[in-house]
Structure formats: C-alpha cells, structure tokens
Amino acid sequence: MRPKSITRDPYLYIFLAFALYPFYPFLGNFTSLGSELLLFFIFTLSFNLCLGYTALPSFGHGALYGMGTFGAALTFLHLTPGLGIGLSILIGGLTGMLGATAVGWLIRDKKGIYFAMMTVAFSQVMFGLCWRWDEVTGGESGLTGLSRTSFLGLDISGSVPYYYLCFGFFVVCAILIRIIARSSFGMTLQSIRQNPVRATYLGYNTGFYKFLVYALSGFFAGLAGALYCFLAGAAFADIFDWTKSGDVVIATLLGGGTASFYGPIVGSLIFLVCKELISAFWENWLLAYGLFFVLIILICPRGLLGLITDKDHTCGISKEKRES
Amino acid sequence: MSLFINLFVNGVILGLLYATIALGFSLVLGVSGVLNFAHGVLFALGAYGYWVLKDFMGFWPAMAGATLIVGVIGVVVERLLVRRVYGEDPLFGLVITMGFAMAIEQVLHMIFGAAAKTVNPPAFAQGVLFLGDMMVPYYRLFVALCCVVVLTGTWLVLNNTAFGAIVRAGMYDSEMVSALGHDLPLLRTAVFALGAMAAAFSGVLASSIWSIKPGMGGAFLMPSFLVVLIGGLGSIRGTVLGGLIVGLTTSLLSLVIPRFVDIMPYVIMAVVVYFWPRGLLGKQNILE
Numbered sequence: 185m186r187p188k189s190i191t192r193d194p195y196l197y198i199f200l201a202f203a204l205y206p207f208y209p210f211l212g213n214f215t216s217l218g219s220e221l222l223l224f225f226i227f228t229l230s231f232n233l234c235l236g237y238t239a240l241p242s243f244g245h246g247a248l249y250g251m252g253t254f255g256a257a258l259t260f261l262h263l264t265p266g267l268g269i270g271l272s273i274l275i276g277g278l279t280g281m282l283g284a285t286a287v288g289w290l291i292r293d294k295k296g297i298y299f300a301m302m303t304v305a306f307s308q309v310m311f312g313l314c315w316r317w318d319e320v321t322g323g324e325s326g327l328t329g330l331s332r333t334s335f336l337g338l339d340i341s342g343s344v345p346y347y348y349l350c351f352g353f354f355v356v357c358a359i360l361i362r363i364i365a366r367s368s369f370g371m372t373l374q375s376i377r378q379n380p381v382r383a384t385y386l387g388y389n390t391g392f393y394k395f396l397v398y399a400l401s402g403f404f405a406g407l408a409g410a411l412y413c414f415l416a417g418a419a420f421a422d423i424f425d426w427t428k429s430g431d432v433v434i435a436t437l438l439g440g441g442t443a444s445f446y447g448p449i450v451g452s453l454i455f456l457v458c459k460e461l462i463s464a465f466w467e468n469w470l471l472a473y474g475l476f477f478v479l480i481i482l483i484c485p486r487g488l489l490g491l492i493t494d495k496d497h498t499c500g501i502s503k504e505k506r507e508s
Numbered sequence: 509m510s511l512f513i514n515l516f517v518n519g520v521i522l523g524l525l526y527a528t529i530a531l532g533f534s535l536v537l538g539v540s541g542v543l544n545f546a547h548g549v550l551f552a553l554g555a556y557g558y559w560v561l562k563d564f565m566g567f568w569p570a571m572a573g574a575t576l577i578v579g580v581i582g583v584v585v586e587r588l589l590v591r592r593v594y595g596e597d598p599l600f601g602l603v604i605t606m607g608f609a610m611a612i613e614q615v616l617h618m619i620f621g622a623a624a625k626t627v628n629p630p631a632f633a634q635g636v637l638f639l640g641d642m643m644v645p646y647y648r649l650f651v652a653l654c655c656v657v658v659l660t661g662t663w664l665v666l667n668n669t670a671f672g673a674i675v676r677a678g679m680y681d682s683e684m685v686s687a688l689g690h691d692l693p694l695l696r697t698a699v700f701a702l703g704a705m706a707a708a709f710s711g712v713l714a715s716s717i718w719s720i721k722p723g724m725g726g727a728f729l730m731p732s733f734l735v736v737l738i739g740g741l742g743s744i745r746g747t748v749l750g751g752l753i754v755g756l757t758t759s760l761l762s763l764v765i766p767r768f769v770d771i772m773p774y775v776i777m778a779v780v781v782y783f784w785p786r787g788l789l790g791k792q793n794i795l796e
Contacts (some may be wrong), residue, residue, distance in 0.1 A: 241599040290782060297543055297598040301783065305774050309729055312771040435601055440596075446795060471614035477607025481600055482592055 194446050195362070199355055215343045219415050221434030221456055222347075222354040224406045224435065228448035229361045230404030231432045232441040236448075237365055238397050239377040241296065244287070246428030247310040248280040249401045252409025254314065255279025257327045257419040271334050273410040274354075280406015281399050283310070288398035292391040295380075304426065310426035326420035330413055350411055357404055358471045360398050364400065367444060373397055430477070431455070439485020447489045455489070510641030515759045521648045523594070524655035527748045529710045529728050530735035531662060532703025538742050539699045540678040542590055542601035544639025547707050547732060548725025549609040549616075554578050555715040555724060556616060559625060567630035575708045584703025586697050609725070614724040624719035625740060651713045658706065663744040670782025675699060679742045680791075735771050738780045740790020 203228060205211060205218045222437020227249055230396050234240040256276030260269060275284070283306075291302040310331045314321045321327065332341050340346045364370055376383045384390050436442075463469040484491055520740055557574030565573065587607060592598040628634070629647035636710045637644050665713045666672035686692040710728075711769045718724065731754050739750025761769045780788060 187642065195714060235599065239597065241597055241602075243602060246631050290778060294785070297537065297541065298785075300543060300598050300602060301737060305730075305737070305777060309771055309774040312768070313776070316767045316771070428604070430606060433599060434607075437599075437603065468614050469620055471611050472616070474607045474610030474612075474614065477610070478589060480608070481604040482589070485593075485596065485600060 195292055195358060197451060198446075200359075201355070202351060205351075206347055215347050216415060217456075217460060219343070219347045219350045220412070221453065222350040223415070224432075224452045225449050226354055226357045226455055227413075228436050228439075228441065228452045229358060230401045230408070232363065232436050232445075233258050233373070233397055233401045233404075235433070235436060236441040236445075237370060237377060238394060239371045240394060240398065241300040242303045242398070242401075243426070243429050244302045244305075244307035244310075245405055245432050246426060246430075247303075247307035247424055247430075248405040249409035249412070249428060250310060250314070250423040251283040251382075252276040252280040252406025253413040253419045253423055254321060254327070255406065256410030257413045257449060258320065258332055260330055260414075261327060266282040269332060269340075269414055273335075273407065273414075276410020276413070277403050277407035279407060281403035283406070284402020285395075285399045287350050288395045292395040292398075307426055307429055309423060311421065311426075314421040314424050321421065322419075323421065326418055328418040330417050330419065332414045332417075346415065349414070353407065353411060357407065361404065362445065365438070369393075369396075378466075395424065397478055409436075430460075434477055434480065437485075437487055440484075440489030440491070443486045445491030447487050450489055451487060479480045512645075512712055512760075512763070515643050515763065516756070517642060517644055519756035521755070522646075522759060523752035524652050525710060525714060525747070525751075526728075526731045526735055526754050527739075527751025528655045528658050528706060528713075530732040530739075530747055530751060531744070532706035533732040534736045534739075534741055534747055535675070535699050536615045536703045537676060537736065539682065541598070541697045542592070542593065542605065543598055544590075544700075544703070545602055545606040545729065546585065546612075547605075547611045547647075547703070548727075548729035549612045550578055550582065550704045550721075550725070551714075551728055552616060552722065552725040553581065553612070554711030555720045556620060558710065558715055558722055559627060560593050562627070571709070571712045574712050575705050576689075578708030578711075579658030579705040580697065582701040585704075586700040589695070590700065594699060611713075613722050613725070620722065622722065624721040627716045628720045629716040636784045639746040647716055651717065654709075654713055659711065659744060659748055662706075666744060669743070671698075676742070697796070703737040715771060715777045725760040731773070734777050736787070738773075738782070738787055740787025743787075743790045746787055746789030 193231035202222065208213050211218070217420065227245070231245050235244075253276065255278070256269075256272040258274040260272040263271070287303070287306045287445070289460045292503070293300055294302055318324070322378055325464075335349055338349075340349050365373075372383070372388055372393055375386070376388065376393055380390050386387060409423070410421075435451040435455040436448045438455050439449065439450070439453075441451065459469075459473065462472050466472065509776055529547075529551060532550075533544055536544045536547075551619070554574050557577050558570050561570035561573045564570075579681030585608065587751060590601065593604055598713060610730070629650075633645075633647040633650045635646050637646055637649065674685060674690055674695060678692070678699075679766055682692060685695070711725075714724075714728070734754050735747060735748075735750035737746070739754055753776065757773050758769055761772050765772070
C-alpha cells in the first residue's frame with residue numbers, strides 16, 4: 185500500500201481509537217467492556233464474510249462462537265493449565281472451524297431459508313449437547329476457574345494487558361478478514377452472492393466455496409469465543425442460546441454489514457453499548473431489545489452505513505439476487 | 509411392555525399436537541417465504557388469552573375467543589411488520605419476527621409475571637381412561653381428537669376448495685398466482701392469520717397439559733422447525749408424518765437415552781435432510 189492510501193484507510197483510525205481505549209478518562213473504567221467489544225468486532229466481521237459477502241444467512245454463528253469458548257476452556261482445564269492460554273485459544277479457533285466444517289459440508293448446497301433453518305437446528309443441537317453432557321461441559325453450572333495465566337510468556341492476568349491481547353488478536357484478524365474479502369476468493373464469493381447460477385455456469389464450484397467461507401468464518405468466530413472465555417473466566421451453556429446468534433445478526437444488520445465492509449464494526453459498537461446501557465437501567469430491557477430488532481429492519485434494512493454509502497458500490501444483498 | 513405402550517400413545521398424541529403447531533408455521537413459510545419466529549409467541553398468546561377468558565365464559569367460548577383474538581393479532585402483525593420483508597433475504601424476516609416475539613414475551617412477563625400458571629382440563633374431559641395396562645387421561649384423547657379435526661379440515665380445504673387451490677399454487681409459484689389476477693397480498697395476510705389461529709388453538713389445547721408461562725412458545729417453536737424440515741414443506745401428510753416422528757422420538761427414546769432425548773429429533777432431521785433435501789414428503793416449492 186502507498187502511504188497515501190494508508191492514511192485514508194478506515195482501519196487505521198479504528199485501530200488508533202482502540203489502541204488508546206484504556207487510557208480514555210471514564211472509558212478506562214470499562215476495560216472489560218472494551219475487550220468484549222473487540223471480540224465482538226472479530227465475531228461480526230467473520231459473520232459478515234458469510235452474510236454480506238456470500239449471502240449465507242447463517243443463524244447459528246453463536247454456536248460456532250460457543251464451540252470456540254468450550255474448546256478453549258476444556259483445553260485449558262485438561263491439557264495446559266500451566267502452559268498459558270496461547271494453545272487454548274488456537275484450539276478454540278480450530279474447534280469453531282471443526283463445527284463449521286461439519287455442518288457446512290452437510291448444508292453447503294442449501295439455499296436461503298433452508299440454510300438458515302439448518303444453522304438454527306445446528307445451534308440447538310450444540311445447546312442441547314452442552315446442557316446435557318455435564319461430565320464434560322459442566323452442564324448447568326458451566327466451567328469455572330479459567331484463570332488467565334500467561335500468553336507466550338507475557339503476564340496477562342490484569343484487565344489492561346488482556347485488553348491489549350484482545351486488541352492484538354483483533355488487529356490480526358481484522359486485517360486477515362479484509363485480505364480474504366478483497367482477494368480473488370472474496371470476489372468469487374461476491375459473484376456467488378450476486379448470481380449463484382451464473383457463478384456455477386462460469387465453472388465455480390459454488391457449494392465448495394460456500395463450505396470454505398463457512399469454515400473460515402467458523403475459525404474466526406471460534407477464536408473470538410476462545411478469547412471470550414478467558415475474559416469472563418468461565419464458560420456457561422447459555423452461550424449457545426440462540427439470542428447469541430441473534431446478537432451477531434442484528435449488530436451486523438444495524439451497522440450495514442450488507443452495504444459496507446466496516447458495517448459490522450459500527451453496528452457492534454452501537455449495539456453492544458446500547459445493550460449494556462439499557463440492561464443496566466431497565467429491568468424489562470428485553471422489550472426494548474426486541475423492538476430494536478423490529479425498528480432496524482423497518483427503518484433502515486440496509487443498516488446505518490447503508491444510508492450513507494453509494495448504492496452502486498454495495499457489497500450487499502440486493503433484491504435481484506433473490507430471483508435465482 | 510405397558511410402559512412402552514403408554515409412551516407410544518403419548519408420543520402419538522404429542523406428535524399430533526406438534527403437527528398442528530407446525531401447520532401454521534409451514535403454511536406461512538410456504539406461501540410467504542418467511543421464517544416466522546413469532547409462531548411460538550402466538551402460541552403463548554393463545555394460552556394466555558384462554559387463561560384470561562375462561563373464567564368469564566367457560567371452555568368452548570374461551571377457546572374460540574382466544575383463537576379469534578390471536579387471528580386478529582396475526583392480521584395486524586402481518587400488515588404492519590411481516591409485509592415489509594417479503595422478497596428480502598430470509599434473515600430479515602427471521603429477525604423482525606424474532607424481535608416482535610421477544611418484545612411480546614417480555615410484555616406477557618410484565619403483565620402476568622414469571623410464575624407458571626396451571627389450568628385444569630375442562631370438566632367433560634377430566635379423569636383417566638384405563639384400557640388393560642394402558643392409561644390415558646381423557647383430556648389427552650380430546651387434544652388428539654381436536655388435532656385430527658384441525659389437520660383433516662386443513663387437508664380437505666387445501667385439496668377441495670378454490671381457496672386451497674390458490675394456496676397450493678402460491679406455495680409452488682407465488683408470482684404466477686399474482687400474475688393470474690389473484691390478490692397475493694390478501695392471500696398472504698389470510699394465510700398468516702390462519703397460521704396464527706392454528707398456533708393459538710394449539711396453545712389453548714396445550715395449556716391444560718403443561719403450564720402457562722411467558723416463554724412457553726419457545727419450547728414449541730423448534731419442534732415446528734423440525735417437523736417442517738423432516739416432513740417437507742407444502743404437504744399436510746408430510747407435516748403429520750414429521751410431527752409423529754418428532755413426537756414418538758422424544759417419547760420413546762426417553763426409555764433408551766433419557767439424557768440426550770431432546771437432541772435426537774435434530775439428529776433424525778439431519779439424516780433426513782441429507783438424503784431427502786425436501787423432507788420426506790415435500791414437494792417442489794417457492795423456496796427452491
């Protein structure tokens with residue numbers, strides 16, 4: 185990249201803003217919220233590879249996130265308590281990828297609603313498994329005692345060092361995801377989104393591409409989940425609940441993931457902050473939360489960035505792709 | 509052996525109830541292409557409506573009243589919300605109905621409280637039928653009978669009336685139905701309202717078997733999914749078959765693997781969908 189294009193790059197400003205997060209007055213007291221935001225960014229960016237780039241309506245992404253969480257937690261508790269969390273995080277990512285590979289192979293040729301239904305069913309299976317198989321997953325009481333020890337020899341037990349670990353993962357994942365989205369692989373995905381039939385006739389194995397992007401997306405989602413379990417210090421079966429999948433969908437749609445690459449980041453920021461604020465002040469926050477979903481779809485179905493960006497430069501779902 | 513027979517009978521009754529709940533979900537999905545996540549909450553609204561009305565008017569009028577009220581709510585929801593997402597990505601319909609469902613569930617929570625409410629079966633259906641080793645509460649037989657009536661009625665209407673012919677054509681190709689001069693928006697509203705009424709009716713029936721709580725719909729939304737995926741979209745016989753498979757699986761497998769019984773329907777669904785992508789008896793439809 186030339187220097188000029190770097191200064192125009194939105195990523196630069198996002199990274200700069202979050203690099204200083206723990207030092208902002210007032211915000212610094214909410215370092216763990218900041219870490220959660222960063223993880224949610226990774227999660228929604230990975231989800232948008234499916235929704236925004238390939239038009240795969242995955243409604244089971246929470247399950248991949250949860251698999252990452254439990255994969256990492258189990259690895260940490262049974263294999264590497266003394267070795268730090270690096271390996272656990274890697275295994276968490278791979279667990280998410282494994283889940284996505286298994287279900288992705290089964291449903292790679294499903295379209296639209298069938299794809300959505302199958303992913304919902306998958307997340308329900310994971311929820312049931314996690315809830316009932318309590319020798320391994322702790323069932324209702326979950327897994328606790330995930331103390332952050334060290335990462336590659338660095339002490340990360342404090343909340344600020346852990347924030348920077350999450351920040352590091354976010355920078356790497358965000359750059360990787362954008363490289364994927366802008367590569368020829370990403371272009372193929374967009375062509376599949378715009379017209380799967382034409383992409384097939386051009387010789388692309390669309391099912392295989394969908395499978396690949398789902399697996400890749402599962403890896404990043406699992407990674408975010410793995411980092412989350414060390415942030416929370418515990419892993420509970422609730423993480424498989426479908427509201428988690430709802431969170432990621434609504435955050436992506438809110439920001440305009442279908443209209444812009446950066447939509448998921450904007451959306452997650454607004455969504456998570458609003459959710460924290462409402463649930464802190466109002467007991468019946470689920471009412472506001474539900475109405476939030478409805479209003480977003482009614483008022484700006486293309487998301488906030490969709491209101492701003494030029495219609496011709498969409499990378500998103502458009503009506504014509506439904507025809508095929 | 510007697511345990512097996514009892515579980516089998518319970519499984520069949522549960523399966524018929526599942527099929528009735530899934531019926532509305534399946535019709536809305538088929539005609540409008542919307543994954544209606546509000547189906548569960550319409551079911552719960554039916555149960556709460558019945559709970560409110562039954563003290564004033566007795567069983568039959570309360571049942572009819574609750575069903576009709578939810579039908580009207582269905583019309584309003586379809587006109588105000590669901591209509592906006594026709595032809596969009598399925599995720600939009602899913603999210604908007606899910607948001608509506610969460611909001612209404614919380615409203616039920618605010619009005620009626622979190623505590624579960626129990627309802628006795630109506631006077632004419634109290635008691636238990638003993639047949640040798642088998643014992644079935646009369647109320648469950650009544651529920652099974654109601655489900656059979658609803659399912660058969662829907663099957664007859666779909667196959668023998670002009671309205672049914674339009675609905676079936678709408679499942680096959682809704683744009684062509686519109687091009688032939690039928691009022692597609694009206695058809696979709698009607699189907700949504702009928703689906704809501706079927707959900708509410710099942711909610712009324714289920715309220716005397718299980719208890720009434722704000723989240724009760726959630727436990728029946730996922731089975732509706734499974735029934736549609738296993739049985740196939742656009743076929744009443746498929747819906748009944750899917751319902752029976754899900755009901756019998758949950759009932760009978762509790763003998764063998766009690767802990768993982770709630771996952772087994774999903775496993776069966778995965779196997780079915782892998783080999784029969786349209787479900788066991790599904791027909792070609794607008795989703796393909």
